[in-house]
Amino acid sequence: xxxxxxxxxxxxxxxxxxxxxxxxxxxxxxxxxxxxxxxxxxxxxxxxxxxxxxxxxxxxxxxxxxxxxxxxxxxxxxxxxxxxxxxxxxxxxxxxxxxxxxxxxxxxxxxxxxxxxxxxxxxxxxxxxxxxxxxxxxxxxxxxxxxxxxxxxxxxxxxxxxxxxxxxxxxxxxxxxxxxxxxxxxxxxxxxxxxxxxxxxxxxxxxxxxxxxxxxxxxxxxxxxxxxxxxxxxxxxxxxxxxxxxxxxxxxxxxxxxxxxxxxxxxxxxxxxxxxxxxxxxxxxxx
Amino acid sequence: xxxxxxxxxxxxxxxxxxxxxxxxxxxxxxxxxxxxxxxxxxxxxxxxxxxxxxxxxxxxxxxxxxxxxxxxxxxxxxxxxxxxxxxxxxxxxxx
Amino acid sequence: xxxxxxxxxxxxxxxxxxxxxxxxxxxxxxxxxxxxxxxxxxxxxxxxxxxxxxxxxxxxxxxxxxxxxxxxxxxxxxxxxxxxxxxxxxxxxxxxxxxxxxxxxxxxxxxxxxxxxxxxxxxxxxxxxxxxxxxxxxxxxxxxxxxxxxxxxxxxxxxxxxxxxxxxxxxxxxxxxxxxxxxxxxxxxxxxxxxxxxxxxxxxxxxxxxxxxxxxxxxxxxxxxxxxxxxxxxxxxxxxxxxxxxxxxxxxxxxxxxxxxxxxxxxxxxxxxxxxxxxxxxxxxxxxxxxxxxxxxxxxxxxxxxxxxxxxxxxxxxxxxxxxxxxxx
Numbered sequence: 267x268x269x270x271x272x273x274x275x276x277x278x279x280x281x282x283x284x285x286x287x288x289x290x291x292x293x294x295x296x297x298x299x300x301x302x303x304x305x306x307x308x309x310x311x312x313x314x315x316x317x318x319x320x321x322x323x324x325x326x327x328x329x330x331x332x333x334x335x336x337x338x339x340x341x342x343x344x345x346x347x348x349x350x351x352x353x354x355x356x357x358x359x360x361x362x363x364x365x366x367x368x369x370x371x372x373x374x375x376x377x378x379x380x381x382x383x384x385x386x387x388x389x390x391x392x393x394x395x396x397x398x399x400x401x402x403x404x405x406x407x408x409x410x411x412x413x414x415x416x417x418x419x420x421x422x423x424x425x426x427x428x429x430x431x432x433x434x435x436x437x438x439x440x441x442x443x444x445x446x447x448x449x450x451x452x453x454x455x456x457x458x459x460x461x462x463x464x465x466x467x468x469x470x471x472x473x474x475x476x477x478x479x480x481x482x483x484x485x486x487x488x489x490x491x492x493x494x495x496x497x498x499x500x501x502x503x504x505x506x507x508x509x510x511x512x513x514x515x516x517x518x519x520x521x522x523x524x525x526x527x528x529x530x531x532x533x534x535x536x537x538x539x540x541x542x543x544x545x546x547x548x549x550x551x552x553x
Numbered sequence: 554x555x556x557x558x559x560x561x562x563x564x565x566x567x568x569x570x571x572x573x574x575x576x577x578x579x580x581x582x583x584x585x586x587x588x589x590x591x592x593x594x595x596x597x598x599x600x601x602x603x604x605x606x607x608x609x610x611x612x613x614x615x616x617x618x619x620x621x622x623x624x625x626x627x628x629x630x631x632x633x634x635x636x637x638x639x640x641x642x643x644x645x646x647x648x
Numbered sequence: 649x650x651x652x653x654x655x656x657x658x659x660x661x662x663x664x665x666x667x668x669x670x671x672x673x674x675x676x677x678x679x680x681x682x683x684x685x686x687x688x689x690x691x692x693x694x695x696x697x698x699x700x701x702x703x704x705x706x707x708x709x710x711x712x713x714x715x716x717x718x719x720x721x722x723x724x725x726x727x728x729x730x731x732x733x734x735x736x737x738x739x740x741x742x743x744x745x746x747x748x749x750x751x752x753x754x755x756x757x758x759x760x761x762x763x764x765x766x767x768x769x770x771x772x773x774x775x776x777x778x779x780x781x782x783x784x785x786x787x788x789x790x791x792x793x794x795x796x797x798x799x800x801x802x803x804x805x806x807x808x809x810x811x812x813x814x815x816x817x818x819x820x821x822x823x824x825x826x827x828x829x830x831x832x833x834x835x836x837x838x839x840x841x842x843x844x845x846x847x848x849x850x851x852x853x854x855x856x857x858x859x860x861x862x863x864x865x866x867x868x869x870x871x872x873x874x875x876x877x878x879x880x881x882x883x884x885x886x887x888x889x890x891x892x893x894x895x896x897x898x899x900x901x902x903x904x905x906x907x908x909x910x911x912x913x914x915x916x917x918x919x920x921x922x923x924x925x926x927x928x929x930x931x932x933x934x935x936x937x938x939x940x941x942x943x944x945x946x947x948x949x950x951x952x953x954x955x956x957x958x959x960x961x962x963x964x965x966x967x968x969x970x971x972x973x974x975x976x977x
Contacts, residue, residue, distance in 0.1 A: 267936050279700070281673055283936050307669045307700040311677045313936055333680045333937065364707040496573035497589065504587070511585060514714055515569065518580040518587060522571040584721045584810070585714065641781075643725060 267313065272303040273355075276412065276423040276471050277365065280355050281308035285315050285322055289347030296348075296426055296447050296460060299468050310334075310362060312354035317341045330354045334361035346450050349458055352428065359410055359423070360508040366412035366421060367513060367520045370506040373411040373420050374403035379478035380420040381549065382411050382528075384506045387455070390485030390535070393433040396461055397538055398545070400440050405467045412474075415516045418523050419474035424467045426460035434459045436538065479552050480530040483541065487534035491544055494530040559648045560636050561606040562598070566644055570595065584643060594635055596620065598644070606648040609633045650674035651871060651933035654684060655912050658875065661691045672701055674935030681937035682871045686712035686755035712755045716746040719758040720845075722812050723747060726761060727844035729780035733772045737845055738764040738838045740817065740856060744847035745876070752879035756872075760804070760813035764848070766835060767818035774802060774816070781808050799823070820856045821864055829859065829896040850883040851892040858905035859898050862926075866945075866952035870930045871912075878909040 267283030269290040274280075284290050312332040316322040326344035330353055339357075342350045359368065371384035372395035381403070383391040392408040399405030406422035413420060426447065429437050434457060438446055447460035482494060482502065494502075503521060504510045510517045529552050535541035568579040568588075577595040579588040593616070600615040601607060607615070609632050613622065622628040639645040653675050657664050667675065679685040689705035689712075697705070719742060727737040740762040745753030765773050782805040784792075792803055800823060802816040819831035834856075838846040848856055857880060861873040881889075886906075893902040908926060910917035919927065929948050932941040939945055 305669050307672045307676075307698055307704075309700075309704055311673070311680075311937055313938065315938070333677065362707075364710060365703060495575045497576040500573060500578065501589070512711065512714065514585050514717075515580060515582055518569060518571075518578070522573075522578060526571070526573065583717065583724070585718055586810070643721070643728070 267315070272306050272308055273297055274301050274303045274306070275355070275425045276407070276421060278310065278359060278363065278423070279303055279306055279308040280310050280312055280358065282312045282351055282354065283314070284347070284351070286326065286328075286344060286347060288344065289314055289328075289351050292348040292448065293351055296462055299462070299465055310355070310358035312351065312358060314347065314350050314354065330357065332358055334358055340454060342453075346453050348447060348460070349428075349450050349453055352426065352460070355425065356409060363412075363509060364512065366414055367517050367524075368507055368509045369411045369413060369503060370409070370508065371411040372408045373406040373422070373477075374398045375406055375420075375475045376403045376549075378475050380406065380411075380475045381479050381481065381545070382420060382477050383481045383483050384411075384503065385483055388430075388485070390433075390483050390541070392427055392429060393437065393485075394483060394538070394541055394545075396427045396429065396433075396437050397440060398542075399427075399464065399467065401542070404470065405463050413477075413520050413524060414474060415513070415520045418476065418520065418527065420477050421474040422467070422471045424463045424471050426462060429459050429461055431456045437461055477524065477528045479548060480524075480528050481545070481548070482530070482532040484532065484534045486536065488536060489540045489544065490534040491548070492532045494532050496525045496530075499525045499530040557608050557610075559606045559608050560601070560612075560640065560645045561648045562601045562604055562645050564604060566646070567602075568598070568644065570598075579644070581642075581644060586642075588642065588644070593620075593631065594639070597632065597635060598639075601645065609636060612636070650678040650935040650937075651682065651931040653935075654678045654682065654688070654933075655871065655931070658684070658688065658691055659913050661695050664692045664695045664697065669698070670935075672698065676701075676704060677935060677937035678933050680708075681933055681939075683757045683869060684755075684872050684875060686757065687872075687875060688755075690755040709755060712757055715758045716742075716753065716756075718812070719743040719746055719761060720842075722761040722807075722810070722814070723845050724843075725780070725807070725810075726763060726777070726814060729776050729782075730765075730773065731844070733769070733776050735765055735769050735773055735776070736835075736838070738835060739841075739845055739847060740764055740820075741860070741876075744841065744853065745880075747845045748841040748847050750879065751882065752876045756876070760815050762815045762817060764817050764820070764831075764834060764838075767831065770802065770816070770818055777805060777814065777816070781810075782806065782814060783808050785813065820859050825863060827859070827863055827897040827901070829855070829898065833895060849892075850880070851889045852896075854880045854884055854889060854905070855893050855896055855898055855902055858893075858902045859896075862901045862904055863898065864952065866949040867926070867929050870926075874905070874909055874912060874930065877905045878913040881906065881909060 268285055269287050270283040271290050271293055272281050310333050314328050317327040317329045321327040327341040328350045329341050330339055330350050332354055334357055371382050372391040373380050373382045374395050383394060385391045395405055395408045407424050408427040410423045411420050412423055445462045450458045531548055533544050568581050571578045576589050576591050609629055612632055613629055640647055679688045686708040689709045723739050723743050730737055739747055742756050742758030743761055785804045785806050800817050800819045800821055804813050804815055806813050820829050821827060834848055834852050837849040839849055841847045857877045861870055893899045907917050907919060907923055911919055929944050932939055932945055934940050
């Protein structure tokens, strides 16, 4: 394709091709601190291509596809090209990654142990991970936590952190504007702005650690903590995994090892401060 | 004439099991499906593990050796219904 | 053209030793797009490969193995569903290759379960499957009427718990297509392939694959279909195949499939002008996995409908499809 770039995030390499220059330039800029993988053999190909020939120039409309694609994926406008590329990479991981059990979860590490947070979009898991990453924890990822199939460690997948709506201001207030990507207004999920992870996050992106606590956060409710049983945790994690079924027996073994070894809680929180207080308490009790 | 149905576990349908704190998980390799079950299903499958061909009544006898099954008719009805469900899932087969 | 590179490596796996990173990226993208990546993985086994390629191919093989296991389980379930009505389960395409342990099944991705049953048994089969948990995928009056009147299969059904599709065929080409295969003979000569599962005879497998590729479809996935044919041809005697193809009215298609398989995956062979056009369509895939030669691809899409039905019906069908926003991929 006319414009392209190869990126490595955690263990996965992506070759991203685009009919337009802008999304590739933005990626190159925001991923400048990541390893240079120019010319490498990639695990996945991502394509940002016009929905039809005309749409390359006239009201450009991006169709996101690649090795794996969704026939009914909604097209995106060119100003949202960065988001399209991120979604394209997520799509390849979600549908194609087989070397770890993929959990739709954020993860942060402290003292060699990992806190995994899973929940729907809007649960606050990305925002919490981003903020914890500025409070002494190592950010491992905001979208996918990779569970090692043999040993049970969590491996990082530290792509750009995708922040939505009010979370943008909250995080920017803490980290400053220089680590933030362009503001993407009025996407299908509202306003979106990306956060570039700290340099040590990228430097240590091959280092995993054992999970110590699983949380199901829920933003916007009065503070509450509820222990989650192993059966419920298992069921919710199978729903939060895009490749559990594809991994077959290996996925079953890894996930049962995880839920029998890692305590789980649901936490409701009205604010970041309330969440940090609960997380500190649970962490000190459980670890 | 009422033919009494017999069931057995085909060795190829053997499941990996994992007991959690509140239920038991079965992973069935041939279908790739994970089933969540509670008592008496894990106990029934364990009692059939040797591959023997059993009627509902036979299985009741096997289970009664290790468990207090309560009212016999209720237990037989329960075991019969569970076997039907397990057959539909392909975990046990009519023999 | 990276589809050409894919064909070259499938034909001669040793060629993979000399590829650079850019060629590997192109090869992998094309192989994934053509659903031949796990086949490629099998073919290059034993060839020295770059470190980063190995896990990609291992993943692909694992996916294909899982699909084969799943397909055989679906066959097992369908056999159980049909047992009470005494209908023998004859499986087609990928599931058949997996059940019979054929080379064509090695690394082959298998989507839906395709089965062949006598036309007279269709209503019973439909009821038996519904009793065992399959249901219609969509309630659409037009498609439904279209399927029942003109197609060689029931509208697709899906299992309510396992989420797997089944296509129930009573012959191997639409009733509107010009060749009229002898469905009774297909069923009569089916051969057992494991417990409760049957497949077409070796000759009929080739004929079905050729009919599916050249007399029915728009050549989407054609390289994979042709690879099937290339592998299946090893199990048949050419004279017996020709005689059998004549019986089904598919001699021309089978002969063309043999020429194309030989030219692309075998030792070469003379091609007609029409073969060359088909070959150009088959190789229309670039190093990013994109389809190229859009007009040619579109021409084959139109042709596939032309082959299935008379022109007036074709116009009506395309109009109805297009109003619903359907476009060739």
